Amino acid sequence: xxxxxxxxxxxxxxxxLLEVREITKFFPIKSGLFGRATNSVRAVDGISFNVLRRETxxxxxxxGCGKSTTARLIVDLISxxxxxxxxxxxxLGTDLTLNELRRNVQMVFQDSYASLNPRLxxxxxxxxxxxxxxxxxxxxxxxxxxxxxxxxxxPKRFAGRYPHEISGGQRQRxxxxxxxxxxxxxxxxxxxxxxxxxxxxxxxxxxxxxxKKELDLTYIFISHDLNVVKFMAxxxxxxxxxxxxxxxxxxxxxxxxAHPYSRSLLASMPSMDPDHRSEHVALAGDPPNPINxxxxxxxxxxxxxxxPKCKTEKPLLHIQKTRGHLAACHLTAQxxxxx
Amino acid sequence: MIEQKTIPLDEYTRSxxxxxIVLRRFSRDKVAMFALAIIILLFLVAVFAPYIAPADPLxxxxxxxxxxxxxxxxxxxxxxxxxxxxxxLIYGARLSxxxxxxxxxxxxxxxxxxxxxxxxxxxxxxSLTMRTNxxxxxxxxxxxxxALSGALGAGVTSGLLSLTIVFIPPTARVxxxxxxQVRKLDYVEAAKASGANNFTIIRVHVLxxxxxxxxxxxxxxxxxxxxLAAGLSFLGLGVKPPEPEWGLMLNTLRNAIYVQPWLAALPxxxxxxxxxxxxxxxDGLRSAMDIKS
Amino acid sequence: xxxxxxxxxxxxxxxxxxxxxxxxxxxxxxxxxxxxxxxxLGESGSGKSVTLKALLRLLPAHKTEIRGLIEVLGRxxxxxxxxxLASFRGGxxxxxxxxxxxxxxxxxxxxxxxxxxxxxxxxxxxxxxxAYALDMLxxxxxxxxERRLKAYPHEISGGMRQRxxxxxxxxxxxxxLLADEPTTALDASVQMQIxxxxxxxxxxxxxxxIFVTHDIGVAVEICDVVAVMYAGQIVETGTIxxxxxDPKHPYTKGLLAANLHGAERGKRLETIPGSxxxxxxxxxxxxxxxxxxxTQAVCRLKAPDAVTISKNITVRCxxxxxxxx
Numbered sequence: 001x002x003x004x005x006x007x008x009x010x011x012x013x014x015x016x017l018l019e020v021r022e023i024t025k026f027f028p029i030k031s032g033l034f035g036r037a038t039n040s041v042r043a044v045d046g047i048s049f050n051v052l053r054r055e056t057x058x059x060x061x062x063x064g065c066g067k068s069t070t071a072r073l074i075v076d077l078i079s080x081x082x083x084x085x086x087x088x089x090x091x092l093g094t095d096l097t098l099n100e101l102r103r104n105v106q107m108v109f110q111d112s113y114a115s116l117n118p119r120l121x122x123x124x125x126x127x128x129x130x131x132x133x134x135x136x137x138x139x140x141x142x143x144x145x146x147x148x149x150x151x152x153x154x155p156k157r158f159a160g161r162y163p164h165e166i167s168g169g170q171r172q173r174x175x176x177x178x179x180x181x182x183x184x185x186x187x188x189x190x191x192x193x194x195x196x197x198x199x200x201x202x203x204x205x206x207x208x209x210x211x212k213k214e215l216d217l218t219y220i221f222i223s224h225d226l227n228v229v230k231f232m233a234x235x236x237x238x239x240x241x242x243x244x245x246x247x248x249x250x251x252x253x254x255x256x257x258a259h260p261y262s263r264s265l266l267a268s269m270p271s272m273d274p275d276h277r278s279e280h281v282a283l284a285g286d287p288p289n290p291i292n293x294x295x296x297x298x299x300x301x302x303x304x305x306x307x308p309k310c311k312t313e314k315p316l317l318h319i320q321k322t323r324g325h326l327a328a329c330h331l332t333a334q335x336x337x338x339x
Numbered sequence: 340m341i342e343q344k345t346i347p348l349d350e351y352t353r354s355x356x357x358x359x360i361v362l363r364r365f366s367r368d369k370v371a372m373f374a375l376a377i378i379i380l381l382f383l384v385a386v387f388a389p390y391i392a393p394a395d396p397l398x399x400x401x402x403x404x405x406x407x408x409x410x411x412x413x414x415x416x417x418x419x420x421x422x423x424x425x426x427x428l429i430y431g432a433r434l435s436x437x438x439x440x441x442x443x444x445x446x447x448x449x450x451x452x453x454x455x456x457x458x459x460x461x462x463x464x465x466s467l468t469m470r471t472n473x474x475x476x477x478x479x480x481x482x483x484x485x486a487l488s489g490a491l492g493a494g495v496t497s498g499l500l501s502l503t504i505v506f507i508p509p510t511a512r513v514x515x516x517x518x519x520q521v522r523k524l525d526y527v528e529a530a531k532a533s534g535a536n537n538f539t540i541i542r543v544h545v546l547x548x549x550x551x552x553x554x555x556x557x558x559x560x561x562x563x564x565x566x567l568a569a570g571l572s573f574l575g576l577g578v579k580p581p582e583p584e585w586g587l588m589l590n591t592l593r594n595a596i597y598v599q600p601w602l603a604a605l606p607x608x609x610x611x612x613x614x615x616x617x618x619x620x621x622d623g624l625r626s627a628m629d630i631k632s
Numbered sequence: 633x634x635x636x637x638x639x640x641x642x643x644x645x646x647x648x649x650x651x652x653x654x655x656x657x658x659x660x661x662x663x664x665x666x667x668x669x670x671x672x673l674g675e676s677g678s679g680k681s682v683t684l685k686a687l688l689r690l691l692p693a694h695k696t697e698i699r700g701l702i703e704v705l706g707r708x709x710x711x712x713x714x715x716x717l718a719s720f721r722g723g724x725x726x727x728x729x730x731x732x733x734x735x736x737x738x739x740x741x742x743x744x745x746x747x748x749x750x751x752x753x754x755x756x757x758x759x760x761x762x763a764y765a766l767d768m769l770x771x772x773x774x775x776x777x778e779r780r781l782k783a784y785p786h787e788i789s790g791g792m793r794q795r796x797x798x799x800x801x802x803x804x805x806x807x808x809l810l811a812d813e814p815t816t817a818l819d820a821s822v823q824m825q826i827x828x829x830x831x832x833x834x835x836x837x838x839x840x841x842i843f844v845t846h847d848i849g850v851a852v853e854i855c856d857v858v859a860v861m862y863a864g865q866i867v868e869t870g871t872i873x874x875x876x877x878d879p880k881h882p883y884t885k886g887l888l889a890a891n892l893h894g895a896e897r898g899k900r901l902e903t904i905p906g907s908x909x910x911x912x913x914x915x916x917x918x919x920x921x922x923x924x925x926x927t928q929a930v931c932r933l934k935a936p937d938a939v940t941i942s943k944n945i946t947v948r949c950x951x952x953x954x955x956x957x
Binding site: 062063167168169197198199200201202203205206209210224225226227228230231232250264265268269270271272273274275277278279280281282283284285286287289 | 675676775789790791792819820821822823824825827828846847848849850852853871872873876877886887890891892893894895897898900901902903904907
């Protein structure tokens with residue numbers, strides 16, 4: 001599923017920093033005596049998107065939609081079955097080595113406890129990346145100290161500590177410092193604030209905003225929390241069952257939501273007004289299992305406005321009212337044609 | 340810009356390292372420390388045997404056969420060939436401890452290497468190695484030890500060899516399982532995402548987190564090793580007479596149970612005490628290493 | 633004429649002993665009327681889960697020191713003997729957890745587990761108990777309830793497990809349901825389904841509910857009254873409307889300000905500086921003072937009393953004490 005050519009033309013003006021093309025990953029399910037693959041989990045199914053310089057691209061979706069797998073495919077922690085990654089117009093494998101990609105695209109993980117080696121001190125953890133890339137040890141240590149200050153932790157108090165001695169919010173700051181240590185241009189934040197208390201989350205989000213401005217960073221912000229993505233992102237991708245169902249600028253995604261799944265997802269957020277509580281379930285059933293996805297439009301079994309065509313024909317991403325806003329739905333596409 | 344100044348170490352809080360914390364926690368565990376004291380005592384007894392033992396463990400006298408405990412000149416009695424029991428027990432510590440620890444130590448090195456490699460690399464290598472491992476693991480250890488010893492012949496070296504082979508599979512299994520768990524953790528993925536190669540990742544991130552649990556498991560095998568070695572000697576494999584070794588002594592004193600039961604039980608008491616001490620130390624280590632609780 | 637409260641907690645103190653002591657709850661008092669839904673809003677370390685567990689006596693006895701009064705339907709929970717405690721749990725008060733796998737035994741089918749509770753509390757024979765269990769599953773709107781009755785916990789999805797756990801908790805027909813962050817780990821769509829289900833079940837049965845959460849949106853959807861906890865104490869209580877529209881305690885104000893709903897995109901959020909206290913010893917002054925923008929000298933010397941402003945609203949802050957004196 002690729003973006004419309006008109007949007008690609010407008011993006012060529014400032015070329016995307018990262019391009020993901022038709023990336024696919026199926027996880028085989030092995031069974032039987034010799035572990036032959038009988039079926040696959042179709043985690044990510046041929047998605048394509050761009051990340052522009054200095055933007056924050058949000059990726060939202062529920063469990064099983066493939067957003068975390070996508071993050072790992074970008075940095076090749078999982079090898080894609082098909083597709084290409086291009087960084088700064090250089091393709092991984094031909095004119096871009098894996099090491100160069102990894103230096104430029106770093107990841108901040110979710111579970112902050114398992115994301116730090118319990119046997120290494122904080123400064124050793126942060127210094128590890130630069131040392132791997134050839135930075136002399138003393139310099140790497142000083143770099144670690146500088147980064148600790150930058151993320152709001154006093155190096156004198158924290159450099160020699162171990163992960164089990166610091167709090168969740170502090171561990172996430174260390175995670176961010178570690179990602180910054182190799183001086184990347186893109187940082188992927190995979191549910192990085194999901195496990196934190198709301199007040200700590202606010203502190204970490206402020207830190208991310210400050211760092212982005214100061215260091216001229218580009219973010220890919222993955223979350224299941226729509227409020228956080230609305231706050232942080234410039235553009236948003238909505239994923240469902242391994243595919244992109246909607247993409248566009250954040251304001252129009254939230255104000256003029258096109259795809260029925262995105263609409264249901266937004267309607268599922270708890271109300272903040274005690275006088276107007278939610279009365280109906282917007283999205284019934286469970287997030288589906290990506291082993292045998294439904295035919296045609298994958299959302300059709302749960303869709304409130306599905307028509308017969310939705311079962312047989314898979315919708316492509318069609319342009320919506322606002323520029324750069326696309327959705328994969330037959331019904332909204334039809335609406336567009338009447339314009 | 341980073342200033343080129345040296346960082347004085349006393350200027351920043353450096354927490355005690357993991358092993359320092361483990362040692363501190365261990366030292367607070369009274370039971371474990373007591374057991375450790377017993378083991379150290381046994382070691383000293385074994386090392387200084389020639390100076391401590393009152394008599395020659397190999398010199399017997401038919402006149403003094405099966406003297407009871409407390410006989411003047413024979414504090415723990417004499418065995419079926421008239422040899423001083425106390426001296427034989429003291430000298431026996433040497434071989435028994437040796438047969439207990441050496442196979443486990445060698446198996447630790449070999450088993451960990453196999454297991455960590457299999458656990459980290461996964462895939463076909465893992466399947467091949469671990470399934471082969473399972474074949475050996477399927478044999479009950481006593482049977483396997485006897486079979487191997489029987490094939491290799493009696494004697495200390497072959498006894499050591501067969502015991503080492505018996506202990507490699509369980510060690511490898513534990514190593515593989517712990518490594519597989521650690522490999523999936525986010526910090527290993529983060530290290531990969533930093534661009535480190537496999538060797539560096541294993542050295543910096545995996546080993547430190549994996550060797551601990553494997554080591555604790557291995558210490559729990561020491562008592563098993565002692566008992567198996569004693570068993571082998573009892574059956575006539577392993578240590579050959581007249582060498583003093585607790586298991587062998589149990590064998591030769593078998594018939595004395597009807598005449599001097601307390602005497603005949605003495606080597607068993609030593610085996611029992613030493614095994615328990617090693618197990619308690621192993622338990623203590625495991626609790627000390629469990630920092631999160 | 634005042635109703636007898638369903639739950640009455642007076643001056644509860646919970647201390648965890650160990651290498652390091654933790655004063656998890658420091659003087660907590662609350663009342664829950666029958667049919668009321670009380671939310672306990674707080675962050676990690678505030679003592680909210682500990683309070684809930686104390687109500688069912690789920691805290692490890694040898695490590696915990698509990699002082700204070702806990703009464704449910706007029707009976708002192710701490711003094712129940714083993715037999716009474718067993719009928720109390722599930723029959724009068726029940727609990728649902730964040731992780732349904734904690735409540736569901738992996739080696740028994742869903743039907744077996746619910747039937748066990750039914751047999752215990754209603755004394756029915758097996759076939760009737762199974763029929764009751766099926767009814768419970770239908771009540772929690774689990775799809776294909778007949779099939780789920782025979783399924784094992786690992787065979788059903790996360791959302792269904794949550795429903796099964798609710799069925800299990802309600803099978804004994806309790807008067808009080810305790811909920812410890814049951815929706816925190818769920819996707820937004822499933823969370824909304826579960827919240828609406830709980831709301832419905834509560835209205836139908838008229839049972840009281842204490843719902844622990846750190847998410848204000850969840851509290852809005854399900855609670856009538858809210859108690860905000862910080863450092864083992866309740867710092868503010870009020871109706872959900874009062875708390876959201878007119879917060880009084882500086883901590884509550886800070887929580888609402890840090891909320892992302894309605895925040896301006898890309899603009900720094902207002903945060904509460906610092907982090908919660910370690911609680912190694914019981915607080916002698918206001919626990920929030922180090923992080924409070926309105927601190928006065930007296931805040932660091934003496935702990936503020938709880939001031940009752942109106943029928944539902946109490947605030948534990950020097951500002952309110954000053955205003956009312």
